[in-house]
Amino acid sequence: xxxxxxxxxxxxxxxxxxxxxxxxxxxxxxxxxxxxxxxxxxxxxxxxxxxxxxxxxxxxxxxxxxxxxxxxxxxxxxxxxxxxxxxxxxxxxxxxxxxxxxxxxxxxxxxxxxxxxxxxxxxxxxxxxxxxxxxxxxxxxxxxxxxxxxxxxxxxxxxxxxxxxxxxxxxxxxxxxxxxxxxxxxxxxxxxxxxxxxxxxxxxxxxxxxxxxxxxxxxxxxxxxxxxxxxxxxxxxxxxxxxxxxxxxxxxxxxxxxxxxxxxxxxxxxxxxxxxxxxxxxxxxxxxxxxxxxxxxxxxxxxxxxxxxxxxxxxxxxxxxxxxxxxxxxxxxxxxxxxxxxxxxxxxxxxxxxxxxxx
Amino acid sequence: xxxxxxxxxxxxxxxxxxxxxxxxxxxxxxxxxxxxxxxxxxxxxxxxxxxxxxxxxxxxxxxxxxxxxxxxxxxxxxxxxxxxxxxxxxxxxxxxxxxxxxxxxxxxxxxxxxxxxxxxxxxxxxxxxxxxxxxxxxxxxxxxxxxxxxxxxxxxxxxxxxxxxxxxxxxxxxxxxxxxxxxxxxxxxxxxxxxxxxxxxxxxxxxxxxxxxxxxxxxxxxxxxxxxxxxxxxxxxxxxxxxxxxxxxxxxxxxxxxxxxxxxxxxx
Numbered sequence: 001x002x003x004x005x006x007x008x009x010x011x012x013x014x015x016x017x018x019x020x021x022x023x024x025x026x027x028x029x030x031x032x033x034x035x036x037x038x039x040x041x042x043x044x045x046x047x048x049x050x051x052x053x054x055x056x057x058x059x060x061x062x063x064x065x066x067x068x069x070x071x072x073x074x075x076x077x078x079x080x081x082x083x084x085x086x087x088x089x090x091x092x093x094x095x096x097x098x099x100x101x102x103x104x105x106x107x108x109x110x111x112x113x114x115x116x117x118x119x120x121x122x123x124x125x126x127x128x129x130x131x132x133x134x135x136x137x138x139x140x141x142x143x144x145x146x147x148x149x150x151x152x153x154x155x156x157x158x159x160x161x162x163x164x165x166x167x168x169x170x171x172x173x174x175x176x177x178x179x180x181x182x183x184x185x186x187x188x189x190x191x192x193x194x195x196x197x198x199x200x201x202x203x204x205x206x207x208x209x210x211x212x213x214x215x216x217x218x219x220x221x222x223x224x225x226x227x228x229x230x231x232x233x234x235x236x237x238x239x240x241x242x243x244x245x246x247x248x249x250x251x252x253x254x255x256x257x258x259x260x261x262x263x264x265x266x267x268x269x270x271x272x273x274x275x276x277x278x279x280x281x282x283x284x285x286x287x288x289x290x291x292x293x294x295x296x297x298x299x300x301x302x303x304x305x306x307x308x309x310x311x312x313x314x315x316x317x318x319x320x321x322x323x324x325x326x327x328x329x330x331x332x333x334x335x336x337x338x339x340x341x342x343x344x345x346x347x348x349x350x351x352x353x354x355x356x357x358x359x
Numbered sequence: 360x361x362x363x364x365x366x367x368x369x370x371x372x373x374x375x376x377x378x379x380x381x382x383x384x385x386x387x388x389x390x391x392x393x394x395x396x397x398x399x400x401x402x403x404x405x406x407x408x409x410x411x412x413x414x415x416x417x418x419x420x421x422x423x424x425x426x427x428x429x430x431x432x433x434x435x436x437x438x439x440x441x442x443x444x445x446x447x448x449x450x451x452x453x454x455x456x457x458x459x460x461x462x463x464x465x466x467x468x469x470x471x472x473x474x475x476x477x478x479x480x481x482x483x484x485x486x487x488x489x490x491x492x493x494x495x496x497x498x499x500x501x502x503x504x505x506x507x508x509x510x511x512x513x514x515x516x517x518x519x520x521x522x523x524x525x526x527x528x529x530x531x532x533x534x535x536x537x538x539x540x541x542x543x544x545x546x547x548x549x550x551x552x553x554x555x556x557x558x559x560x561x562x563x564x565x566x567x568x569x570x571x572x573x574x575x576x577x578x579x580x581x582x583x584x585x586x587x588x589x590x591x592x593x594x595x596x597x598x599x600x601x602x603x604x605x606x607x608x609x610x611x612x613x614x615x616x617x618x619x620x621x622x623x624x625x626x627x
Contacts, residue, residue: 001535004543008432015428022421025414038571043581044588048415063571064415066581072565081481081491082569 036061037085037278040073042265045088045137047298054285060278077102077270084270085279091126091264094133095337103132104269110280113287116307121264124334133266134283137301139238140262140324140332141179142255146248149232156254159187162233163210170232171213172222174240177343177350178335179261180207180217183235186258193336197345204349208356217354226251237263238322242300253321259331264304382599389592406593416578416594422489423558423574430496431553437497438504438553439546443538445505446512458509464502469562472499477566487569495567496560500553507549511542 039051043066051062065084067073070093076082078100089097097103108114108130117135127133143156151166162171173180182192184203194200215231225231226244234241241253267286269279285291289307296303296312302322303309309317317323324332338346363371389407393400410416445461448454464472476495477487485491515538523537539546561576568577579591 001539004539004546011428011432015425015432018421018425018428022418022425025418025421043578048413065569065571065573066578068581075477076487076569079477079481081477081485081487083486084570 035275035278036063037275037282038063038065038083039282040065040067040076040084040087040270042066042088043068045265045299047295050286050291050295053291054282058278058281058285060275060281062282074102077272080272083272083274085273085275086282087268087270088136088265089268091124091133091266092335092337094266094268095126097268097270098127098132102271104271104273104276105131106134106269106283107280110277111284111287113284113289116287116289116292116305118304118306120329121304124264125336126264126334127266133268134287135304136265136267136286137239137296137299138262138264138304139302139322140255141182141235141237141260142241142253142321144226144234144236144241144244144251144253146226146229146232146251148250149229156233157257159183159256159258161256162187162213162235164213167213167233169213169215171210171235172215172225172231172233173217173235174222174237175217175219177346179235179237180353181346181349182261182335183207186256186260189258192259192261192333193338195338195342200345200349204353207353211357214357217357239301242322246300255321255324255328255332257328257331259328259333262329262332262334264334265301382595385592386596386599389589389596391589406589407597409588409590410593410597413590416590419573419575419578420594420598422572423576426489426492426496426574427554427557430493430500430557431550434497434500434553435504435546435550438501438549439508439539439542441501442505442508442512443534446509461502461505464499465506469499469560473563473566476563480567487567488572491567491569492564492572492574495563496557499560499563500556503552503556504546504549507552508542508545511545512538515541 037060039062041064045066046064051064054060055062067076070089073087073089074093074097077084077087077097094103111134114130114134121135121138122130143162145154145156147154150170154164154166155161178192181200181203184207185192185194185199188199188203188206190196190199190203194203216225218225220240222231222234222236223240223243226234227247229248229250234244236244238253238255241251245251245253267283269276269283273279286295287305289305289311292303292305292308293311296305296308297316303312309323320328388399390402390404391399392403392405445454445457448457473495476491476498480487480491485494519537519541520533523533528536559576560574561580564574565577565580568574573581575594582588582591
């Protein structure tokens with residue numbers, strides 16, 4: 001019995017010491033200041049130095065937490081019990097959150113740096129007038145490929161290049177209905193927001209003929225697979241392509257000429273926020289030209305901040321793969337909210353395509 | 360014990376290689392300057408430096424350990440007392456009913472436990488964070504402790520307790536001097552199992568973390584979209600070495616106290 005008591009005391013003492021260590025670390029990492037804000041962001045999606053800089057400049061302490069999917073983030077906010085002041089969902093999540101009254105309107109008078117954002121990225125269909133959201137990073141859907149694993153001269157100027165018989169069992173696709181069906185629609189020259197059943201049917205039938213070229217339909221593992229050269233061609237988001245290229249310099253990325261999707265991750269203020277002032281200060285800080293440039297440099301995604309692009313390495317900004325030229329931009333479309341029923345139809349067609357693959 | 364013959368030795372070696380190879384693979388690449396888990400370029404310690412520079416990661420690691428220690432300690436206390444209560448239930452039917460209820464909690468998927476905790480906490484108005492994670496870890500650890508302690512309690516012959524009370528032991532004495540020393544191995548087993556469960560739990564924790572509080576498993580999962588860096592390898596290597604040191608330390612400590620006990624026993 002004695003030793004059990006002794007061990008218990010040691011255990012509690014160790015926990016106490018660790019708790020003390022945590023509180024010391026938390027205090028040293030943050031300047032004791034007026035108020036705190038909690039920021040809820042994707043993993044590895046901000047330069048940590050910027051958080052420190054924000055704390056120093058404003059005396060607002062930042063509690064930072066990460067999430068892995070829009071759905072996980074929305075559940076946490078919707079259920080309550082949390083009070084995040086700023087979060088960074090993708091655009092389709094913003095529409096859903098807006099519909100379920102999970103967002104607070106953003107006071108533009110408190111965000112003077114909003115003028116740094118390229119007007120091309122403002123006032124988009126998912127949030128007219130940017131009432132609830134400010135773009136954080138953006139990108140496209142395209143084809144990441146590794147020329148060293150392919151025949152010489154293989155290019156991906158057109159979606160139809162994916163159908164090249166030389167690519168048998170080489171192509172991996174992201175496991176996402178709107179990206180894959182959208183690619184099918186785009187390859188036929190249709191809009192990726194199409195709700196016309198005939199067009200969707202046509203796109204699905206065309207996708208089925210891609211079957212012999214498809215090696216796998218997978219999720220985030222796609223990045224690791226391309227990095228390790230286990231696959232040569234991938235239909236993916238530009239952000240993931242950037243992550244691949246970061247490690248494996250052989251990889252290249254191309255947005256086909258027929259057009260593609262334009263996606264956004266945005267800063268929003270959840271309805272459960274407790275420090276709305278601080279949230280505005282944080283959003284404004286992130287839009288500062290120098291801050292945005294440093295952040296884009298760290299994260300490697302495309303920034304919508306026009307003033308920041310002037311401060312960045314021209315080589316990055318002129319890279320048409322990640323900052324497409326004007327004429328291609330015209331053919332990029334943002335996903336519109338098609339409603340639950342239509343999403344169901346997309347999923348149905350995607351499933352049909354996947355089922356067909358198994359035969 | 361008879362000596363192992365050669366095929367058994369080979370088999371044993373094979374099993375250990377299979378178990379430890381992934382860990383050493385991971386540790387090996389934590390020294391890779393190339394930045395990926397493929398193609399070793401050069402030896403570097405930069406990933407270890409990155410671990411210590413990232414205060415947030417350290418805080419998350421410490422929080423994970425604190426939650427594990429506290430939750431397993433509290434659940435051991437509750438679980439041991441609960442198991443004693445179950446064993447001394449007179450009515451056979453109630454006893455087996457209570458036991459089944461306990462087992463259901465072990466079998467039911469973590470996802471369901473996590474989701475129900477999330478709903479409960481938000482309903483009651485508990486803010487997600489340290490407290491919510493601690494409470495849910497205690498809750499899913501208690502049935503494990505009960506299961507580990509019960510067999511020892513079943514072994515305990517009731518005549519031992521009768522003898523103690525015949526000799527004038529109070530109820531308190533019976534508990535602290537007869538029952539607990541007898542079931543001590545079960546208590547330790549339950550504690551350590553609860554500790555490991557808490558350390559690597561993802562599903563339940565995923566639901567109940569919030570407001571800036573996260574544990575290591577949840578944090579690593581969040582990195583999936585942009586890729587997990589070798590910093591995590593370095594961190595895992597450090598955890599592995601610390602665990603190894605603790606196990607070796609525990610073994611040495613045990614050996615020595617056993618030796619002391621033996622020499623004392625020899626003198627008397």
